[in-house]
Amino acid sequence: MENFFIKVKGIIEAADDSANYFLDNWNEHNFTVSKSSIFDIIKALKENGFQYLVDITGAHYPDTENEYQIVYHIHNLTENLRIRLKVNLDSKKLEVPSMVSLYDGANWMERETFDFYGISFTNHPNLTRILNVDDMDYHPMRKEYKLEDETRTDKSDKYFGR
Amino acid sequence: MSELDLNQQNTAISSETIDGQIATLNLGPTHPATHGIFQNILQVDGERILSAEQTVGYIHRAFEKLSERRPYNQITPITDRLNYCSSPINNIGWHMTVEKLIGAELPKRVDYMRVIVMELARIADHLVCNSVIGVDTGALTGFTYMFQEREKIYDLYEEICGARLTTNVGRIGGFDRDFSPGFYSKLNEFLKEFPKRFDEFSSMLERNRIFMDRCIGAGPISAERALSYSFAGPNLRAAGVDFDVRVMKPYSSYEDFNFEIPVGSDGDTYDRFMVRQQEIRESLKIIQQALDNMPEGKYHADIPDFYLPPKEEVYSSMEALIYHFKIIMGETAIPKGEVYHSVEGGNGELGYYLVSDGGRTPYRLHFRRPCFIYYQAYPEMIKGALLSDAILTMSSMNVIAGELDA
Numbered sequence: 001m002e003n004f005f006i007k008v009k010g011i012i013e014a015a016d017d018s019a020n021y022f023l024d025n026w027n028e029h030n031f032t033v034s035k036s037s038i039f040d041i042i043k044a045l046k047e048n049g050f051q052y053l054v055d056i057t058g059a060h061y062p063d064t065e066n067e068y069q070i071v072y073h074i075h076n077l078t079e080n081l082r083i084r085l086k087v088n089l090d091s092k093k094l095e096v097p098s099m100v101s102l103y104d105g106a107n108w109m110e111r112e113t114f115d116f117y118g119i120s121f122t123n124h125p126n127l128t129r130i131l132n133v134d135d136m137d138y139h140p141m142r143k144e145y146k147l148e149d150e151t152r153t154d155k156s157d158k159y160f161g162r
Numbered sequence: 163m164s165e166l167d168l169n170q171q172n173t174a175i176s177s178e179t180i181d182g183q184i185a186t187l188n189l190g191p192t193h194p195a196t197h198g199i200f201q202n203i204l205q206v207d208g209e210r211i212l213s214a215e216q217t218v219g220y221i222h223r224a225f226e227k228l229s230e231r232r233p234y235n236q237i238t239p240i241t242d243r244l245n246y247c248s249s250p251i252n253n254i255g256w257h258m259t260v261e262k263l264i265g266a267e268l269p270k271r272v273d274y275m276r277v278i279v280m281e282l283a284r285i286a287d288h289l290v291c292n293s294v295i296g297v298d299t300g301a302l303t304g305f306t307y308m309f310q311e312r313e314k315i316y317d318l319y320e321e322i323c324g325a326r327l328t329t330n331v332g333r334i335g336g337f338d339r340d341f342s343p344g345f346y347s348k349l350n351e352f353l354k355e356f357p358k359r360f361d362e363f364s365s366m367l368e369r370n371r372i373f374m375d376r377c378i379g380a381g382p383i384s385a386e387r388a389l390s391y392s393f394a395g396p397n398l399r400a401a402g403v404d405f406d407v408r409v410m411k412p413y414s415s416y417e418d419f420n421f422e423i424p425v426g427s428d429g430d431t432y433d434r435f436m437v438r439q440q441e442i443r444e445s446l447k448i449i450q451q452a453l454d455n456m457p458e459g460k461y462h463a464d465i466p467d468f469y470l471p472p473k474e475e476v477y478s479s480m481e482a483l484i485y486h487f488k489i490i491m492g493e494t495a496i497p498k499g500e501v502y503h504s505v506e507g508g509n510g511e512l513g514y515y516l517v518s519d520g521g522r523t524p525y526r527l528h529f530r531r532p533c534f535i536y537y538q539a540y541p542e543m544i545k546g547a548l549l550s551d552a553i554l555t556m557s558s559m560n561v562i563a564g565e566l567d568a
Contacts, residue, residue, distance in 0.1 A: 026262060026501055052405070053392050055502075055513055057528040071515065073502060073530075077389075077403070080410055084502065105392030108538045116226070131219040131567060140227060147231045 004079045005029070011048065012085075015041045029083040038087050039097040042074065045083075046102050050074045053099065054082065056109035058117040062143045067091040068119055072099075089119065098124040116141035184212060189552070191220055197294060198563035200556070202540075209549045214541040218534075222567040229527040233492040234260050234468075235334060237527070242328035244529060245565040248287035248508035249329045250279045250319065255505035258413060259514040260334045263501050264468060271459040272336040273415035274452045278349070279322060279331060280414070280505075281445040281452075285356075286315045287508030288396070288438040288445075291560040295435050296367055298557045299376045304363045311359055314352050321345035335469035336462030346453075353450060357443075364439060377432035381543045381555025388429055391539040394532040395510020397559055400437045401429030407506040414505075418455070419448050431551075431558040467494045492522030509533055509560055533565040 012019050016037035022030050033041055042050075054073035061067060066088035075082045087096060098121035099106040110121045111130040118139035121127055129136065138145065184207050191201040199220040205212040225240050232240070241252035254276050261268065293308040316326040321344050323331040332338065367373045383393070388401035398405055406423045408416040424440035426433030462469050466485045475482035488494050498520045504513035513530030536559065543559075544552040 025265075025499060028502065051389050054504075054511070055515065055528070055530040057515055057530075059517060059526045073513075073515075077405055077410075082411070103392065104387070104390045105535050105538065108534060112534075131222040133219075140224070147227060 004076075005081060008045065008048065008076075008081070008083065011044050012041050015044060029081075030086065031083065032086045032088065035087050035089060035096055038070075038072075038085065039099070041085065042072065042099060043102055045074060045076075049076045049078050050083075052077055053103040053105050053109075056099065056106055056113060058113040058119055058141070060117060060141065060143050064088075068094060068117060070096055070113065070119065094119045095122055096120075097122050098127075100124055115139070118142070183207060187549075189549075191217070197557060198561070198566075200561065200563065200566075202552075204549075204552070206549065211544050211547055211549060211552055214544055214552070216537065216540060218537070219567055221563050225529065225568045226527055229524055231523055233522050234496070234524070235489070237524070238333075239328065239330050241529075242330055243564050244531060244568060245287070245508055245512070245533070245562045246327060247290050247560075247562060248283040249327065250283040250331045251287075251505060251507045252512065253329060253331050254280055254414070255503065255507070255512055256514060257332055257334050258505065259501060259503040259516050260468075261463070262503050263499060263516060263518055264334075264465070264497060266335055266463045266465045266468070268336060268463045269459040269461075270415060270457040271461060272463065274456050275337060275341060275461060276332070276414045277416065277419070277452045278449050279319075281448045282315050282318055284445050284506075284508055285442050286312050287560070288442050289315075291508075291557070292367075292435055292438050292442075293363070294557045295377070295431065295554065296373075298554050299373055301367065301370075301373065304366050307359060308363055311356055314348075314356070318345060318348055318352065321348060333462070333469060335465050336460070338462075338470075340461040349449075349453070353446065353453075357446065360442065368436070368439065374432060377435060377554065377558075378430060379428075380431040380551040381547065381558065382428050382430040383539060383543050384429060387539070387542070388536075391536055393510070393536045393539070395506065395508070396437045396441060397429075397434055397536055398510060399424065400426035400433035402427050407504050407511050411504065413503070419451050421445075421448050431554050434558045494522075496520055496522070504530065507532060509562065509565065510536070529568055531565045531568055533561050534568070537561050537566055 009021060012031055012033065016033045018034055020032040024030055052075040054075050057071050059069045059071060061069065068089040068091060070087045070089065072085040073082060089096060096119060098110055108130060110124055111127060113119055114121060114127055115129045115132050116139055184205055187204045187206050189202040189204055191199045201217040203215045228240060229237050238253050238256055241256045242249040244252045289308045289312050293305040296304040319329050320326055321342055323329050383401055385402040388398050389403060393401065402425055404423050404425050409423060421444045424437045426437050468489065470489055471482035471485050476486045496518050498518055500517040502513060502515045504511045510532035511530065512532060515528040515530065516524055517526040519525040544555050
């Protein structure tokens, strides 16, 4: 497994020379890669036995330079190796290649990420909202939306000074 | 007609059964046969399904957003409502995620206690699924008997934590109390009586000609397709992939136990049913082993910063009062970082992706919900099948609305 991991690291670094690796305190392998190379990296990893896409999700860090982040967890079942890949996205261009052509399961995971963060996945077959209503006009998991919905009018009660 | 390749999934369809008149049928959202709020817009030709489109989100409750406002211990009740057929697994999975983040070391006894609770939950989950497969094939009897047994599992939960369905069992760091003597006597009685009842249920369905004819070949999926769709749990194993988080990434001392992972071959309804049946038997074995080898020790970890002190001490000792206050008011320092932890839930890998910025609430919490991920394969699995097989396929996939929509 050690040798295999060196191979995996080699694949990622060959595809993206700006790839950043770190092993966190919980022995999980983290790679931060660029948006332009993520599709090629995951494709190459899939050819090397990472057949199982565990999860795709997003996160929003409004105070950082690259506000949005997509997090992929993929698993190699034969070597029992799981790695985490992260892509930082500039808030002006929220686009990342879709993985649906590699993993069918990515379809709804990406739709969910789009629904909650407004990140669009290029070449996705049906990028529409999935859990929220279709006519919603914002992406609720972004940090600028407080938990209490400020657009609500039913809670205003002038007699109680609210 | 020609653009729909009917034979792609089910080669058993002969061209005579298709008369070319296509109708749109809304199956759900509130249909008694779908066991939850699921809408499927079907294109049907007679009783053959040409295509299906699911609508999900009817009971979306924004759990991930809610979690960003709640302290860590208050998120446990949210996880109850994911897969409500096996709430303890969700609760304990969440506790273990936080324990991983804070680096808590747990006594062996807690691990074993958790294994017992989680395996009971797995039995309850699989019992619901399998007995409902029976109902959908027309065998209501097994369902009524197995629900009595499920009630006994709920009685056991009640002995542990006082609740039955949405259990909120345990705490970060272990359990709030030790197992009571009443729990052990009830558990021993359950382990003695349940296999007899379960064998009756098995003998009613497992080799029943009508049931087999109905289930074999209904809603099949190949191992390759199942992997591509990121299937997990019994549904993936029914397709022939031996992936089980309990073995691949052991947690809570599962490596100490001797059990087998049942694997199917065709990925059809019958295989899913049989995998679950066998898993119930394996779970019973695990519970027995955990009971026999239960280590001595404390029922919680020694982490005063996160584990609430006993109430009597809060009233009498200074330290306990301080810790109590800090935990309740969310003043405890939580390490920064991000962790992903997964457990083998009733339906497969239930993952928690947690990002902590050191505050009292998670910065980001994402639930990897197996139902949500594998339900997308449903149209492919029922394409070309009969309407009644579609119902059966859905119940054998054990799609739980709470987990689907989060």
